[in-house]
Amino acid sequence: MTNVEKQLFASPRNHRYILTVTVIVVALFVWSCLVVSFKDVNESSLKIAGNIMKGLIHPDMDLLFNVTKQSVLYLLLETIAIAFLGTIVGAVLSVPLAFLAASNIVPKPVSWLTRLLLIVIRTIPALVYGLMFIRVSGPSPFAGVLTIGITSVGMLAKLYVDAIEELDTKVLESMTSIGCSTFEKIRYGILPQLLSVFMSVTIYRFDMNMREASILGLVGAGGIGAPMIFAMNSYRWNEVGSILIGLVVLILIIEFVSNKLRARLVKG
């Protein structure tokens, strides 16, 4: 046997593995295709699609730019306020939870339990929280703030934990040699390491929360979602158009600013 042939036979043979995975994926695909149905798609739905497009192209300009409490601008401002305050509430709640979930800070069982709690918090859909908080505060943007707060906890705490577990503890050794007390070590050795990561993660979550906050109106928890639903239910597509345009522009601006800020935090 020549060397070339030897190499040919030595080439990794995971065909069977790849084949199995492919078969499973194809089977899953076929199975999930069962969900497809076009029975409700008819002439009227095409007409609606056309109307939606027309609405998006001819938005209700007056709704977009007037300055009353029903205007798109005011509602967007309310949505930003919900997302912002919700992010702050979430960040405040996440810090202690993150320390309780960090395996290099607390004993294993405590961190495991906290992580389980975080998974549960993450999995309950935002709208469910929204309806629960409406029982607390009544249908108001306040319920939206609390909802955004608790849904942010799931992700923020998880990412904070990563930062805490990556802490560089060698700095603390050098601070001991300088003569620093425990408080001073936390304030000047640990806080500076965590602060920029925490801020970057929080800004990212604020960006995501803008999207979350815009749908809370569905359950009456404030923001631009409710007027959007009303407009859709009564087929006023040009109003829907102006709301969507305002929302998309705002979200794009916030995403742009948040990317810039985070890049600066990373590079310094």
Place this chain on the structure above:
Amino acid sequence: MIEFIGVEKTYANGTIALQNINLTIDQGEFVAVIGLSGAGKSTLIRCINRMHDITGGQLNVDEVDVAKLKGKQIRRFRRRIGMIFQSFNLVTRTTVMKNVLVSFVPDLPLWRRWTGIFTKAHKIKALEALDKVGILDKAFIRVDQLSGGQQQRVALARTLAQNPDIILADEPIASLDPVTSRMVMDDFKKINKEMNISVIMNIHHVEIALEYADRIIGIRKGEVVFDGPTNKVTKDILGEIYGGNFDEIQSSFEENSAHV
């Protein structure tokens, strides 16, 4: 002056790290401690500023019995002794300046310690320290944008800002390339000579140790096997320090000569 009188150190697990160490190091000496990894070099240095407690004998630094210090006294005692580490041990996510300013933190009044607002006098002192190691222009740049050599200089500046009498250095050039190693060693030499600060350094590169230090202390299995001026070190003595393990010395010689 640092005096070791019959110092012993046994770790909790029973390992004997140091035994019967008797040394006197005068103010302003440049001492290199050499020996195999695990011989007790690092332990020796860390006993001086009480990062490790000794388990026997007596250790005096300027007539202070180090073992008798407690809590706050230890912290105040450490203010006079700077320490440099192999991995620099800086907060990389913040600026050079803030890293240097940390060395003033224990002296601040409470509200300044909380807020992290420093006085102008402290800032000027920190900048002077950076100037001494030649990286004044990097003062407001984040540490993670500096090279290894520059980071070690920041660490050196942080120590200088403490205005120490003694600098302990634990393998300061082990993570640096040969050229920057020499630049950092030059800084140590300059500080030692111009400011009369004692430098006690663990070092793996025998060649560099012989070139820069005034005095060599050789350690083997927790005991001092050689203590004398650099020019008295011969190949036989190195052989004894490294336990006849010539390969290691040989290779470290070659490594260094290749770099020069």
Place this chain on the structure above:
Amino acid sequence: MYDKIFPPKKVTLPNGKVVLEKRTRTPLILLVLIVATILSVNFTEFSLKVLFTRINEFFVIIGEMAQPRWSYLPHLWKALVDTLQMSLLGSMLGAALALPVAVLSSSNVIRSKTVVAVFKVILSLLRSLPSLVTALIATYVFGLGPMAGVIAILLFTISYVGKLLYEQIENADMGPFEAMESLGMNRIQAFRHAIMPQVLPGYLSTSLFCFEGNVRYAAILGYVGAGGIGLLIKENLGWRDYSTVGMIVVVLVVTVYLIETVSEHFRKKLI
């Protein structure tokens, strides 16, 4: 700009050297944050008093949810299957469609700047639409049911996977690509043989990750009529039957956890 309004402070060392210290931005950032918080508190009628006096209502509901109604389990399967099918189909089709879209958005593969710009804009527009809103619109076109959900998930997956994929393609090593072109391949062939192998693991891993998230999304899409388990959540919340909602949440947690574990296993293999 900030440096122009507040010029850097000059620090003079005793030896005459001068260092420029930029003014710290911390006070400004703190001020902005505080003002924004106060404004938001006013806007949203946030009130700690209400929070502390009425938060027990929240825990009453949590308490009811903590006693899930197990007898409801058999009614859940159909909706759960719908949810899984929706997210699977939407993710698979979306990930597949994301590939050509991502290629068309990559400035290093496509020469025409207009094409690249148009597709990048489409991707970011898609991404900025909350999936619940797309689902809602889709219900008007495709009728109530899982089909609308599939469309919403599909669009979201294209936007998410497409963006991450074109970033990977643009960061790929172009050396092999040029080598393949010099061998006489056209740009599509060169992409297939030079860049695809570089981005494939990342692409599959992103798609899996997106699928994990889509299962969560799919769970609420039913709320607007787009099929799946969300419809049951809506009904039972409406009847204030919280222990049934608790049961649904338990099933969701378990499903999501299982899917995440499997997907994480494969993602680790890919990297």
